[in-house]
Amino acid sequence: MRIGVPAEIKESEYRVGLTPEAVREFVAAGHDVSVQTGAGSGINASDQAYIAAGATITGTSAEIFSDSEMIIKVKEPQESEWTRLREGQILFAFLHLAADLAQAKGLLGSGCTAIAYETVTGPDGQGLPLLAPMSEVAGRLSIEAAGAALQSHNGGRGILLGGVPGVPPAKVAVLGGGVAGTQAARMAVGLGADVTILDRSLPRLRLLDELFQGRAKTRFATVAAIEEAVCAADAIIGAVLIPGAAAPKLVTKQMLREMKKGAVLVDISIDQGGCFETSHPTTHAHPTFLKDGVVHYCVANIPGAVPMTSAQALNNATLPYGLALAAEGLGAIMKTPGLRGGLNVHRGQITHPAIATSLGFAATPPEEALSQRAASAPAFALELR
Template identity: 70%
Template sequence: SADGMGKLLGGVPGVPPARVAIIGGGVVGTHAARMAAGLGSDVTILDRSLPRLRALDDLFIGRVRTRYATLEAIEQEVFAADVVIGAVLVPGAAAPKLVSRAQLAGMKRRAVLVDVAIDQGGCFETSKATTHQAPTYLVDDIVHYCVANMPGAVPVTSSHALNHATLPFGLALASKGLSALVEDPHLRAGLNVHRGRITNRAVAESQHLSAVMPEEALAS
């Protein structure tokens, strides 16, 4: 971004690379780490799952640091980073706020916050959805990139990837209807609402409503 620090992520000989902190070691965080490390950045991934951190250590073979995501560790990495990528997604629920506005004062000037969780409300307190046409804004001299539907930047690739991932489930629903949910526990777990009843606990809690088990709703 033209608003940023003017640093090359990978650095050049004699100039150190940018530091990238990735909060969340799931699919999004792992791919972000692969891209950042591939560009030569100094990368740290934070996550609260020790098995996941061990898997990431094995995957990256020392090219990326891993760290358990305590509040103190997150703050330390955010303050030291040139780029922070928020990749913590909670299925069905609002994303947790991991960086407060007060913490922006401890960050490097013109550092960049990338909020991949913006579709679920964002994981930074100062996040608000932006578009590909106007992707960034400044808060307390920190650049925020909070584009909703980031895969839309590469529509052909993202559309094919989405089709490949969802087509088998769409075909099952089209051919079997609600019976597909009864037969497939994965489809059943994805049910959010049925006949006016919320069947996803995280969705219900985010709306301060009660939930019923999908099996119970489908049986009624």
């Protein structure tokens, strides 16, 4: 298969779809890989390193999209990219469609087959193995971001997360006890903060209680518990995930008005629309904004701040799935439950039920969509709910 790796164009995104090590695996399996010149510069991977791995260096993104049967990248395609996708082409990347109607329409109109890293499941249909490493990175970085935002010159309360002898530490509330939330709590506990984790899964809370051995408190996430924890906290980490769907708004505008002035909200869920009612996406160049005296950190690609770590971790997870797609194309999706879970769009149809519900489209089951021939109607002829 002909595989293309374009340079990322989203602001402050320095990761790359394939590292030179991953390229070597695809080439060893008999595939042709084209990499846009400079695509690996953010991870200090030169064009020469890609050539040594067996790739061909291509000058422009337009050539990559035109000549490739499968596009492997990191972040969701921007408008200048989705307009270059075509029917029969596979896109393998993070998409986060539930919060991005424009991109969804663009992918539907292209006729391509789009597989989202964030909804690919494990072999047993459980877990999110391609999202997990980036959730680990984002969870850990969220505490670094919170600590910086709490500093007075950044608009924060002027509190050190871990305190010092004789001075109490900051109170940190983590909303969501999944991978990102657990890693955030781990970092906050390690710095000596007073940490509370809120989740609606009792089995998960039991696991977290055992994991932290009393170093972090756990609470069942009722509305009242969230409100109490948020109003008492100096920093709140939003780490809520419903696979494929838009994130629920757990912190309302009313709660925000009752929070401490200079408190910090870090919204890891911003890719899925954010779990704070007042969130909107920010960038690494301008990561925060102030609303009702509360600092909001809502960077939509948090792991992009550490691209060398993130790109390697992401490639470690995506490689077996990418190799399967390269070897068998759509047949790999039919044979692999995890890839069927990752299928979001195929030939003008939404195939993931949570995404369809979030966007107001009718969903076509993956098996049904894959068994059909090319769609005769454009994406916008799909029946709306």
